[in-house]
Amino acid sequence: QLYKQFALTISVSMALSALVALSLTPALCAKLLKPQHAVTSDEAKKGIVGKVIYYFNVWYNKTLEKYTRQVRRCIEHSKLMMLGLVAIVVLAGVFFKITPTGYVPDEDQGMFLISYNMQEGASSNRGIQSMIELSRDVAKIDGVRYVMPVNGFDILTMAQKSSAGILPVMMEEYDKRTNTVFNAIKSVYALAPKYPGLNIMAFPEPALPGLSSTGSLSLYVMNLGGDDVNTMNTYAQQFVAKANQRPEIGVAYTTFNTDxxxxxxxxxxxxxxxxxxxxxxxxxxxxxxxxxxxxxxxxxxxxxxxxxxxxxxxxxxxxxxxxxxxxxxxxxxxxxxxxxxxxxxxxxVPSVSRFNGASAFKIAGSPADGYSTGQAMNALEEIAKEVLPTTYTYQWVDQSRDELEAGNQAYALYAISMVFVFLVLCALYESWTIPIAVMLSVPPAVLGCLASQYIRGQNNDIYMQVAMIMLIGLAAKNAILIVEYAKMNLENGQDVVTAAVNAAHLRLRPILMTSFAFILGCVPLAIATGPGAGSRVSMGNAVVGGMTFNTFVGIFLIPVLFVVVERFFSNTPKPRNPFRRRKNKENEPATPAD
CATH class of the missing domain: 3.30.2090.10 (Multidrug efflux transporter AcrB TolC docking domain; DN and DC subdomains)
Structure with missing residues (x-):
């Protein structure tokens, strides 16, 4: 659903933008832009605004000349530039491998949930007393508005249980507190030693409605060999003990026990x-x-x-x-x-769950600080291979399953996006070769996106994947601005190098203007704070990093790609038609015999 919503939003906004650009913009240009006579430098420097514009143009013209010389030099060293492109592709693959994966980032929604369990079989009266004491201590945490204790309900099994209870905690409005939900949860765990008879766990409100409210890691371990509950409990406790020893796991637990x-x-x-x-x-x-x-x-x-x-x-x-x-x-x-x-x-055991027709126990938890859900899931898979016998298997559920499916879809989405952009460019240029130069300009955007996520500690999640798809189109847009004019210059009789250099010289300003306008517009997303900041930072950081790196690398790489592609395909001999050669031989006069 997230992919569909973003796709619909982006498609409609781009369609409206194209409609305005093709209809209203030309009319406004004709109305507002008037012919101006040439002015001297003294006239141009009148007023503060005039001086700023004048000196900016002087600086830009000097920079443009230096840029043009560097573009020609890059074309002269095209082999070195292509090696650099290969290095960019390799680095992008490395960052794909090392960037932590995730589903959606956690959000500070002003609410979190505390779950506690006492000794199995404890009475509800004892639970009420423990609940009252715990709720009083939680209410003293900075930023907590009120606590709503509920005794006799186990959120982990979604069943009534005399020895369990929950405490939904509501925080103050974000602008009225300095403490975050995540710091408040740490404070709750700091209270745990005060209650040795309670097993306390705290979870933030899920970022999306419908996701698991008891942690972002969930899997069922299925008993296919028909073992009794005592044997299942042995494996369950070994699994949880191993998981809590791993640095990637913040907390792991199971509700399955025989006590x-x-x-x-x-x-x-x-x-x-x-x-x-x-x-x-x-x-x-x-x-x-x-x-x-x-x-x-x-x-x-x-x-x-x-x-x-x-x-x-x-x-x-x-x-x-x-x-x-x-x-x-x-x-x-x-x-x-x-x-x-x-x-x-x-x-x-209080109850035995069944999953896919087999007796099963559930393992749930959350990743540790500094680790993503993808890293924590990999750790749990390693533990499953180490602890469980061959008669046991496991399957991810809830948010973990959604994350796994989303990760598998990401590569298909990238491939489909690239194919669609390529086919549209082929239709635009009526050529199969020129779009190759455009598509080869995409890897710098991918590298910038992944590197910025890795440097800032962000995850490769759904929001970054949407940003990546946007970057494919934006990188292609920058390349089109140069390739379009280079193709026109080539058709007007210029050689391929001159055509590429002149196109880069002419289109540098619109590339920088559109790119920096987009980058600066996304900076507030990349540095956002408060409710909903997790998703905004993930998408904004990916877009800003990818577009910035692509802009500075692309303005030098795109002319080189155009020249390399044109030279390669123009020098490739066209296949001959054997039927035409045979026909020509039949029409030739016979050679007289010796």
């Missing part, structure tokens, strides 16, 4: 058979009284209500109360349930 106290009910099947009691009736009675059984539903107040049969709480607090539960035999006798069922204390 939940409970009871294992054992049915004496032989005794049930001797008393003529169906075993299925025993299980049904246990489920109805101790767990609850839905028997009906009814409509009232515009809603559907469930009718659930269940024993009163005081009869479910103690397993000894099974003596009050009776099951009916086939003879019509009522048999006490405790005579058929034995309750043995046991440690088990």
């Amino acid at each position: 939940t106290p409970g009871y294992k009910f054992v049915v004496d099947r032989e005794k049930a058979e001797s008393l003529n009691v169906p075993v299925s009736s025993v299980f049904t009675t246990l489920q109805a009284f101790l767990g609850g059984s839905e028997v009906n539903d009814f409509n009232n107040f515009g809603r559907t209500w469930k009718v659930v049969v269940q024993a009163q709480p005081e009869y479910r607090d103690d397993v000894k109360n099974m003596r009050f539960f009776f099951v009916k035999s086939n003879n019509g006798d009522m048999v006490p349930l405790d005579t058929l069922v034995t309750a043995n204390p046991d440690m088990t």
Whole structure:
């Protein structure tokens, strides 16, 4: 959806810009631009504005002459320039490899979520007391507006749990606080040693609606070998322990454990058979009284209500109360349930998840400061290969899966963008060769984009990928400004070197004007702060870096590319038509025999 939204926005804005440029701009030029007589230098320097414009033009003309000489020198050393282009392509590939990958950057949205878990089986009363104490300490953190504690809900499993709770934390308005959400989360973790009985985790609000609210790393580990829950728990704890030792992982956790106290009910099947009691009736009675059984539903107040049969709480607090539960035999006798069922204390899992039809446990977490989600995902994949046996496999879910799919689509998007630009240029120039010079000017923009992201610690995320696609078009635009005039000069009889040099001399000003206007317009994005700054900085930094490097390199490289491409294809002999040669030989007079 992000790609579609950006594509629609850019396409519509460019279409409107083209419409205005082809209709309104010529009319305004005819209305506003008037012929002016030549003025002397003294007349041009009248007033402060006149002096600034005059001396700027003097400086620009000198710079233009130096630039023209350098362009001719670059063409003379075209082989060295082409080696430089190869080096740029190689460096771009290196930065593609070393730039951290990500999905979308985290944003300071003025809210974050705290999740806590106590010892398995802890009562809700104990949870309420711990929740009140923790919420008071969190409220004292700088910038926190209020805390809304909720006891008895586990955000990690999205289920009710007496030993868990959540604390949504709302921050003050951004202009009224100096502390960020991310620093507040660090302060929450600093409170953890004060609560040894609580497992505290904090997560920022997801940058996009629908993304995971419990960290940017999520995967399910599937048990394909049919191991029991104790074996699964062993691998789950080993996985989490290894993950928390890696520098790329800030926090990793799993909700899967076998430490939940409970009871294992054992049915004496032989005794049930001797008393003529169906075993299925025993299980049904246990489920109805101790767990609850839905028997009906009814409509009232515009809603559907469930009718659930269940024993009163005081009869479910103690397993000894099974003596009050009776099951009916086939003879019509009522048999006490405790005579058929034995309750043995046991440690088990609160629930077992299934993923793709197999028993599974979920691993989730967040990357450490200074590391991207892509680096953290690679670390977790390495741990999976090290810890898990061959009977276990894993699959990314939630935001991690979206990031993986987006990364796989990026290369296809780049390729499609390049192909479309090339085909449009082929239609424009009615040639397959001239667009090659234009497309070869794109690598400097790619290198500048990736290098600026790497230097500033930004990620190769969706916003950078959109910026990269824009840079392909902008780099091609700069090349077109020179190649178009060079082609016209070549058709007017100038040699290829003179045509390229004159085109570069004439089109330097519009290239610099349009490029710097765009770069300066994107600088506020690259240095943005506050809510939404993550996405703006990622895109703005990529565009500013890529366009700046492409502008300064492209004004020297594009004329060289035009000359090299023209010379290469003009010197390549055209394939001969064998049928035409055979026809000519048939029309030649026969050679007299010796």
